[in-house]
Amino acid sequence: MRRTIKYYRIIWLRHDLPAGLSVFLVALPLCLGIALASGAPIYSGLLSGMVGGLVVALISGSQLAVSGPAAGLTTLVAASIISLGDYKVFLLAVIIAGLFQLVLGLLKLGVIANYFPSSVIKGMLAAIGMILIFKQIPLALGYDQPDFWSGGFIHLFSPKNVIDNLENFNHHITRGTILITVLSLTILVILQLPSLKKLKIIHLGFFS
Numbered sequence: 637m638r639r640t641i642k643y644y645r646i647i648w649l650r651h652d653l654p655a656g657l658s659v660f661l662v663a664l665p666l667c668l669g670i671a672l673a674s675g676a677p678i679y680s681g682l683l684s685g686m687v688g689g690l691v692v693a694l695i696s697g698s699q700l701a702v703s704g705p706a707a708g709l710t711t712l713v714a715a716s717i718i719s720l721g722d723y724k725v726f727l728l729a730v731i732i733a734g735l736f737q738l739v740l741g742l743l744k745l746g747v748i749a750n751y752f753p754s755s756v757i758k759g760m761l762a763a764i765g766m767i768l769i770f771k772q773i774p775l776a777l778g779y780d781q782p783d784f785w786s787g788g789f790i791h792l793f794s795p796k797n798v799i800d801n802l803e804n805f806n807h808h809i810t811r812g813t814i815l816i817t818v819l820s821l822t823i824l825v826i827l828q829l830p831s832l833k834k835l836k837i838i839h840l841g842f843f844s
Contacts, residue, residue, distance in 0.1 A: 664685065667685035668682070670713075674717065675717050676723060688705070711763070776817040777813065
């Protein structure tokens with residue numbers, strides 16, 4: 637018995653503790669970012685991260701489980717808050733939806749998910765991916781105006797006053813930010829090269 641406890645302590649120190657620390661460092665800013673992108677209070681991101689990481693892990697009873705913030709639900713949460721008109725009403729809707737999920741789980745009715753067309757899920761994920769990419773483009777260019785898509789960027793494609801529009805657009809971008817963006821994308825592309833993937837350092841958690 638003592639040998640077993642000692643073995644699990646070694647496994648915990650060697651594997652579980654670094655893994656938990658890595659997940660914490662990734663999930664904390666992700667929780668804050670998702671809450672901000674969803675139009676919800678910032679503290680709600682911290683609370684949801686704690687519930688997903690601690691409460692769910694304790695009551696699930698599963699040896700292998702992944703629970704945490706999901707960026708894919710950002711658009712659903714934002715649309716729900718806007719349609720319901722109040723964040724408190726949205727929380728009530730989440731509680732009711734959670735109760736429905738518990739009832740379906742107790743009745744073993746999870747099989748109904750198989751009747752949802754896969755095209756609906758793929759379309760939702762594709763739309764979420766496009767939203768995330770479009771949201772990152774102004775940040776990648778260092779654009780300092782709030783109306784990126786409805787303002788200066790769209791005017792670049794106008795056949796009238798192309799030069800004036802381009803000069804006006806250049807006043808609102810940051811060259812240092814563009815340099816960092818290009819450098820980051822270059823590093824990501826280089827790390828995906830087959831020759832580099834064979835190196836042991838690439839397989840460390842920092843580069844994976």
